[in-house]
Amino acid sequence: MIKLKFKNNFKDQLSLESFFGDQKLDIKCPGCEHVFKLSFSDALQEGRFVPCPSCNSDIELIHDDVTKKTIADAEKAIKEFEKALKQFGK
Known part of the structure; x- marks a missing residue:
């Protein structure tokens, strides 16, 4: 039998x-309707303004209640997953 040891050093x-x-992510400018790419990291930053590359309008990133709940639920699941990984092999 092979015994595996897991190190908990994240x-x-x-x-x-x-x-x-x-x-x-695809973002559609509400002004000119140009579709451009935005990183997920940038999209997570609620209240941030991003410029449209086509018309140069500032677009404010606003999360609705569904988005806020989805982000909170996903973050909770990731923390639980991380906790489970740390317990793995103990």
Whole structure:
């Protein structure tokens, strides 16, 4: 029988950004309707303004209640997953 030992030495905490930060989302400018890419990390920053690359309008990133709940639920699940990983092999 082979016994495996798991080291619990995470250098970085797990987060939505660590999983999806580099993923790109399509954003549609409400002014000119130009569709452009925005990183998931940038989209998580509620209240941030991003410029439309076409018309140069500032677009404020606002999260509705469903988005806020989805983000909170996902962050909770990631924390529980990280906790389970730390317990693995004990």
